[in-house]
Amino acid sequence: MKIEVCMGSSCHAKGASRVLDLLREAIAANKLEDKIELAGSICLGACKESGANLRIDGEIVTGITxxxxxEFFNTKVIDALK
Ligand code: FES
Known part of the structure; x- marks a missing residue:
């Protein structure tokens, strides 16, 4: 699974750095380092959404805080990897 965190200025202002930190912690806590590729992305074109935006295997996921x-991590990441 590839997770790209939007590093655009709008998402940065809405907490993308914090979400990236939480992702790193959750991936390590669940020992998923070998299953998830974490990367940054330029603006995903969804700046109007609240919260930070991500792209998971090509699907845009918006509004992460x-x-x-x-809740996001358990449904979109853990469940998706099962
Ligand atoms: S800055 Fe993140 S979607 Fe535009």
């Missing part, structure tokens, strides 16, 4: 991060 530190508040909804674990």
């Amino acid at each position: 530190k508040e909804n991060f674990y």
